Amino acid sequence: MLDPRLFRTDLDEVKKQLDRRSYAFDATAYETLETRRKAVQINTQELQNEKNKSAKNIGQAKAKGEDIQPLLDQVQHLGEQLKQAETELADIQNEMTALMEAIPNFLDEVVPVGKDEQDNVEISKWGKTPEFTFEPKDHVDLGEKIGLDFEVAAKIASARFAVLKGPLARMQRAIIQLMLDMHSAEHGYSETYVPFLVNADSLYGTGQLPKFEADLFKASEDPALYLIPTAEVPVTNIVRDVIVEAKDMPLKFVCHTPCFRSEAGAYGRDVRGMIRQHQFEKVELVQIVTAEQSALAHEELTNHAENILKKLNLPYRKVLLCAGDTGFSSSKTYDLEVWLPGQGKYREISSCSNFKDFQARRMQARWRNPETGKPELVHTVNGSGLAAGRTLIAVMENYQDEQGRIHIPEALKPYMGGIEIIG
RNA sequence: GGAGAGGUGACUGAGUGGCCGAAAGUACCGGUUUUGAAAACCGGCGACGGGUUAAACCGUCCCAGGGUUCGAAUCCCUGCCUCUCCGCCA
Numbered sequence: 001m002l003d004p005r006l007f008r009t010d011l012d013e014v015k016k017q018l019d020r021r022s023y024a025f026d027a028t029a030y031e032t033l034e035t036r037r038k039a040v041q042i043n044t045q046e047l048q049n050e051k052n053k054s055a056k057n058i059g060q061a062k063a064k065g066e067d068i069q070p071l072l073d074q075v076q077h078l079g080e081q082l083k084q085a086e087t088e089l090a091d092i093q094n095e096m097t098a099l100m101e102a103i104p105n106f107l108d109e110v111v112p113v114g115k116d117e118q119d120n121v122e123i124s125k126w127g128k129t130p131e132f133t134f135e136p137k138d139h140v141d142l143g144e145k146i147g148l149d150f151e152v153a154a155k156i157a158s159a160r161f162a163v164l165k166g167p168l169a170r171m172q173r174a175i176i177q178l179m180l181d182m183h184s185a186e187h188g189y190s191e192t193y194v195p196f197l198v199n200a201d202s203l204y205g206t207g208q209l210p211k212f213e214a215d216l217f218k219a220s221e222d223p224a225l226y227l228i229p230t231a232e233v234p235v236t237n238i239v240r241d242v243i244v245e246a247k248d249m250p251l252k253f254v255c256h257t258p259c260f261r262s263e264a265g266a267y268g269r270d271v272r273g274m275i276r277q278h279q280f281e282k283v284e285l286v287q288i289v290t291a292e293q294s295a296l297a298h299e300e301l302t303n304h305a306e307n308i309l310k311k312l313n314l315p316y317r318k319v320l321l322c323a324g325d326t327g328f329s330s331s332k333t334y335d336l337e338v339w340l341p342g343q344g345k346y347r348e349i350s351s352c353s354n355f356k357d358f359q360a361r362r363m364q365a366r367w368r369n370p371e372t373g374k375p376e377l378v379h380t381v382n383g384s385g386l387a388a389g390r391t392l393i394a395v396m397e398n399y400q401d402e403q404g405r406i407h408i409p410e411a412l413k414p415y416m417g418g419i420e421i422i423g
Numbered sequence: 424g425g426a427g428a429g430g431u432g433a434c435u436g437a438g439u440g441g442c443c444g445a446a447a448g449u450a451c452c453g454g455u456u457u458u459g460a461a462a463a464c465c466g467g468c469g470a471c472g473g474g475u476u477a478a479a480c481c482g483u484c485c486c487a488g489g490g491u492u493c494g495a496a497u498c499c500c501u502g503c504c505u506c507u508c509c510g511c512c513a
Contacts (some may be wrong), residue, residue, distance in 0.1 A: 014471085038474095040476080041472090041482090044482085045473065045481060045482045045483090046481080046482090048482055051493080052481095052482090052494085054493065054494085055441070055492095055494035057493090058494070059442085059493090059494065060442090061444080062441080068493080074493090078493085099510090213502080225504085230462085245433075320492070364471095368433085368451095370451095373451085373468080393447095413434060
């Protein structure tokens with residue numbers, strides 16, 4: 001949610017900013033609504049004031065033992081009028097909220113113009129892409145013989161699920177362990193365990209609702225609970241409706257969870273393999289910081305995710321998403337793309353975003369600034385550190401040999417119980 | 424699942440229809456004192472919104488949503504949550 005005050009004071013700036021997103025903002029409709037809001041709100045508050053005064057008068061008159069009937073007659077019609085005004089105001093405010101919550105975040109000034117992923121800008125590249133003396137296979141072909149089974153997953157559940165068996169399943173766990181250990185021990189994040197089902201308020205707070213309900217799995221109707229699409233939702237909502245003390249800032253959380261996505265609208269995309277699944281494992285990094293800290297925190301958090309790729313010696317590149325590819329709630333996003341020899345392409349393995357105060361405003365997540373003594377909205381920054389399923393794929397494809405075996409990366413060996421090669 | 428108790432400001436906690444946006448204490452901020460700190464003492468200290476150049480001023484909020492009333496933290500209904508006991512259970 002954007003700052004409604006900015007809409008009242010500098011609508012031109014709002015238009016300019018949203019234009020960068022190619023978001024068609026109807027300023028006239030907004031202004032009409034805002035004018036009505038103001039008039040109705042002032043009127044309502046005046047009536048409320050009248051009510052309060054008269055009630056006080058009646059109370060005092062009664063205390064003195066005076067006849068209050070004349071006073072009661074005077075306020076007879078007030079109730080009805082007030083009720084009407086309050087209803088109208090509530091309607092307008094609901095309309096206003098609906099309008100505001102559908103508007104995406106402003107983009108950071110450095111975000112490049114562009115329509116889709118074609119226009120993203122490469123920031124850096126790391127690692128040497130492995131050269132094979134044979135034709136490298138993709139993870140599906142590699143996985144067939146060593147325990148990656150899509151058919152049995154489809155039987156158990158449906159398409160877009162995977163079953164992992166034996167050492168391959170263990171390697172995914174090893175990857176998760178490595179990430180949690182590095183982020184907590186070396187990068188200063190506090191390991192966190194959270195519910196995998198969340199309520200609508202939490203999803204609203206991070207921006208998935210109301211606009212993107214179709215992307216979610218709803219697990220229960222009463223109470224309304226959804227499977228989490230990312231740990232970002234439960235973890236960030238830790239600070240919903242909270243005023244964090246200055247001494248506790250910044251807050252840094254690392255959290256491993258499964259993630260569940262309906263992938264509605266992704267028909268035909270990445271149908272092969274376990275790139276795009278209804279369920280996948282991810283380690284998420286979340287930072288709750290002050291406004292001054294967020295730009296730097298975003299860079300650092302991205303570096304923390306990069307360190308995992310470096311530790312695993314997986315070639316990757318870092319791209320800055322263009323305007324058209326930057327998500328609804330984000331103001332600036334880096335994607336980390338890992339090299340997949342089987343596809344001969346870089347593929348997204350992490351997405352690190354600075355949401356600034358957009359989520360915080362929805363969540364009423366604040367901290368107390370000791371300089372002013374007043375609560376201020378926090379900034380939220382998060383990123384995958386990393387998507388474990390895709391990391392597994394990347395390890396498989398980058399560490400394969402001619403026989404289709406997978407050599408365990410050094411960094412994972414401590415977690416593999418002596419296994420050095422799979423296959 | 425059964426029975427009971429309860430949800431008040433950053434925290435503890437008083438408040439059963441008007442004098443309550445709310446006692447008191449803690450924490451916090453400022454001051455006095457002190458070489459400094461602590462203690463003591465004095466003063467300040469909720470959030471959100473409207474309004475204003477800025478103020479004044481006004482409104483809303485005592486878990487949430489409804490209701491009763493001229494008037495609700497206080498009474499009624501529904502929901503959510505927490506705690507205690509019993510049952511069941513990883």
